[in-house]
Structures are given as structure tokens and as C-alpha cells.
Amino acid sequence: MRDLRICFVGDSYINGTGDERCLGWTGRLCERRFSWDYRLSFYDLGIRGETTAEVRARWKAECEARFPETADNRVVVQFGINDIGVVTGEGRQIEEDETVEEAEAFLKEVSDLYPVLWVGLPPANEACSPMKPSEGLEISFSQDAATALNERFKTCAEKLNVPYFDLQAPLLANRDYMSSLTRGDRMHCDGTGYAMIANLVNNWEAWDGWFSE
Template identity: 60%
Template sequence: MRDLRICFVGDSYVNGSGDETGLGWTGRLCARRISGDLRLTRYDLGIRGETTDQIGARWQSECTPRLPEGADNRVVLQFGINDVAVITGQGRHVAPEASLASAAELVSAAAAAYPTLWVGLPPANVACSPMHPSAGLEISFRQEDAIALNGAFKDLAAKLGIAYLDIQTPLLGDTAYLDSLTRGDRMHPDGEGYARITDLVDAWPAWSDWFEV
């Protein structure tokens, strides 16, 4: 039986925060691929509020013990939405050039160690801005910042030769997804929104190819 182990590394969208089912898109995605001849292990390594540099600092130490020698080990990355958050009184959380530098280091290192896929950042939740994710912290989002970073990440992926899935563009035109951002915890999509992300990733040839090996 094939022993496929996948670490999903990223922020709250990897974690599935706000989903009333607790599955997020990674849980739904893997549930669709479970079969009798596949031992599929999913590791959720998403941490709320983390920026690209923070994820880059921890990914290897968290993946290494979960991806043992002899298994079919893979990594899926998603990050960036917290980089574009505007913190009241402080400004943008991470400058664009810093986001790109951290992303290049993270993605290159992951791809050198394991087969790696990169899922792009989602649309910014402008409808519910400003938000208060924790006591004393207020953040807002501008859609144009998220669009710009998504485009820069897409260009970087092409330069590095890493498969990148732009989920932002189709989701911005998806009324059901945008409506899902105003429900649940009003910071993330609810279950319906995560299901829309799942559909996009599940239809991605780069993801499907992992199950044809």
C-alpha cells in the first residue's frame, strides 16, 4: 500500500479557521482522495496570523519528523494573506519586497527537499475589515494589495519552476465565496467558502498528478 504523507504548511487558511465543520480545504481535499490502496496521512501545519517569514522559519523543523525516510513525502504551501494586513497605527504588516524574499527562500528550500506545490493566497476579506483577531489588535485589508502580491508570487513561482495555483482570481468572481467571508467568524470563509477552494485545488492537474504516480 502506498504511504503518502502530505504536510500542508501555512497560515489560518491552511488551518481552516472559521469553518464550522473543522475541515477547511485541506481536510476536504484529502477526503476526496482516500482509497483502499492508498494510506494518506495529512498534516495540518497552519498557524493563524503567521506571515511568510514566520512560516519559513518553522516549516522544516515541523515537516522533518512527519515525513520519514521511506514514505512518499510531499509538501503543499499556502501563505501571504497576513503579509498584506494593515495594522492600525503601524501600517502594512510586511513590505512587498520582504514578502517576496521570504517566499523565494521558503519555496526554494521546500522544493529542494520534497515534491512541493504552492497554492496562492485567497482574496482579502475587505467586507469585514477592520477586524480584531486578538485583544488590542486591529487589522484591515485592501484588495489591491492582495491582488498585487498574488501576481508577484505567481511570477516568482514561474521563475523558480514551481507549480502555482492562482485561487484568488476565480474566487474574486465567485459570489458564493465572497458571501462566505461575511459569515462564520467574519475573518475567514465558512465551510461553503472552503469547499469552493477545495474544488479549485482538486481540479488542479499538478495536484491530481500526485495520485497518478
């Protein structure tokens, strides 16, 4: 029996923060792929608030701890939304060029070791900005910044020959998704939003291919 193990590595959107069912899009996605024909183990390695550089710094050790040499080991990554956050009184957390540099190095590291899929950053939650995720911290998110970074990510993925799923266009055009950003914790989408992301990724040819090999 195939021993398929997938680490989902990234930030709060990987973690599913704000989902009242605590499944996020990764839990819903793997639920739809459950089969007795293989043993699917998935690992949520999302940490809220992390930037691209912070995700990159920890990914290898965390994945290696969950990947036996005898298994079919794979990685899905999603990151970048925190990089574009503008902290009141301090400015943008990470400049775009630095984020892209870290992303390219990160994906190169992963793809050298494991099959990898890259899910793009979600739309910025402008409707609820500025947010106060913790005491003394106020942060805002710009859709223009998210759009610009997404375009740079697509170029980077093409350069590295890593499959990239662009969430921006379908989610920005979906009124229900954009409304989901204003519910729940008013920083992330709620469960209905995560379900929409799961639906999109589930129909992605690159993801589907992992289950037909």
C-alpha cells in the first residue's frame, strides 16, 4: 500500500486560522482525497504571522521529522501574505524584492529534495484593515501589494519549474469569498472561504496528478 505523506508548510492560511471547524483548506482538501487505496498522512505546518524567511528557516527540519525514507514524501507551500503587511508606525514588514529572493531560495531547497506544489497567497483583507491581531500591534494589508507579489511569485515559479496555483483571480472575483473575510476573526476568511480555496486546489491538475501516479 502506498504510504503518501504530505507536509503543508506556511503561515496562518495553511493553519486554517479563523475557521470555526478548525479544518482550514488543507484539512478539507485531504478529506476529499481519503482512500483505502493508500495511506494519506497530512501535516499542518502553518504558523500564524510568519514571513517567507521565517517559513523557510524551519521547513526542512520539520518535514524531515515527519518523512521516513520509505514513504512517498511531498510538500505543499503557501506563504507571503504577512510580508506585505504594513505595521502602523513601522512600515511594511518585508520589502518585495527580499520576499522574492527568499521565496526563490526556499522553493529551490524544497524542489531539490521533494515533489512540491506552490499555492499562491490569498487576496489581502482590505475590508478589515487595519487589524489588531495582538496587544500593541496594528497592521494593514493592501490588495495592490498582494497583486504585485503574486505576479512576482508566478514568474519565480515558472523559472524554477514549480507548479503554482494563482488564487488571486478566482477569489477576488468571488463575492462570497470576499464576504467571508469580514466574518469570523475579521483577519482571515471563515470556514466557507477555506472551503472555496479547497475546492479550487482540489480541481487543480497538478494536485490531482499526485493521486493518479
